[in-house]
Amino acid sequence: MRILILGGVGEALKLARALAPIHRVIYSVAGKGRIPELPCAMRVGGFGGADGLAAFLREQSIERLIDATHPYAAQISHNAALAARLAGIPLWAYRRPAWRPEPGDDWRSVADWTGMMAALREFRRPFFTLGLEPLRHVADIPPEQHWLVRCLAAEPSASPRLTLLCATGPFALEQELVLLRDYRIDVLVAKNSGGGAVEAKLAAARRLNIPVILLERPALPVADREFAEVARLAAEMTDFLSD
Ligand code: NAP
Numbered sequence: 001m002r003i004l005i006l007g008g009v010g011e012a013l014k015l016a017r018a019l020a021p022i023h024r025v026i027y028s029v030a031g032k033g034r035i036p037e038l039p040c041a042m043r044v045g046g047f048g049g050a051d052g053l054a055a056f057l058r059e060q061s062i063e064r065l066i067d068a069t070h071p072y073a074a075q076i077s078h079n080a081a082l083a084a085r086l087a088g089i090p091l092w093a094y095r096r097p098a099w100r101p102e103p104g105d106d107w108r109s110v111a112d113w114t115g116m117m118a119a120l121r122e123f124r125r126p127f128f129t130l131g132l133e134p135l136r137h138v139a140d141i142p143p144e145q146h147w148l149v150r151c152l153a154a155e156p157s158a159s160p161r162l163t164l165l166c167a168t169g170p171f172a173l174e175q176e177l178v179l180l181r182d183y184r185i186d187v188l189v190a191k192n193s194g195g196g197a198v199e200a201k202l203a204a205a206r207r208l209n210i211p212v213i214l215l216e217r218p219a220l221p222v223a224d225r226e227f228a229e230v231a232r233l234a235a236e237m238t239d240f241l242s243d
Contacts, residue, residue: 026042050079
């Protein structure tokens, strides 16, 4: 079967590796991070919206679209749902389960940036692990706060109220504990990404009794089939072959 996998997270790579020996797989990435090495065809860069993606699906005679993108990459997931409909093919999706708090955790949920700034008022030294978004709000840093921002890559910031750390996960618990202590962090700010690669920061916050502010997940479209595990999705694609 000809499959297009929309990737961008580690599980999508696992899926591509599992399906490549038995299907004709194209793996697609936006091109913002590292380009992985895979035993299948690769495509790098956007399609030009849902119409562009639908045109690609038709040109390549794709029979199954698999959305295995990050839970906060809502635009591409919405494009995928529309494009699959336009091209008349099924959409399957890997929807990574959210992290859940453990007893004693102080997790606070906010809907957007405005909610985030309000929730941060009582804190002085937040640690942001939201990507580039905080760097767009450097001018709004209250005088009593100092922000530590970790992201993949960014231009250095000139603000004395901000420390920028460019780093790529996964991060170990010990590393996260050192970071939280060294920078005297009093609140962790994160997306509820789920998965194991960047989960250690939550364990470190738990260990040090640091509250966590979580940006709510965006709403995603409903796919024809949705899977909480890529192994299950891969198994179903293999079963499909032997039907
Ligand atoms: P987004 O807002 O949903 O997508 C923005 C645009 O990027 C899309 O409209 C599409 O461009 C292009 N795009 C996104 N994923 C693509 C893919 N797999 N293949 C080809 N084009 C893609 O996504 P984002 O939040 O910027 O994230 C970009 C990529 O990084 C995603 O693939 C996601 O899986 C990965 N990622 C995101 C996060 C996060 O926190 N958002 C974290 C880790 C990894 P066109 O409209 O031109 O097709």
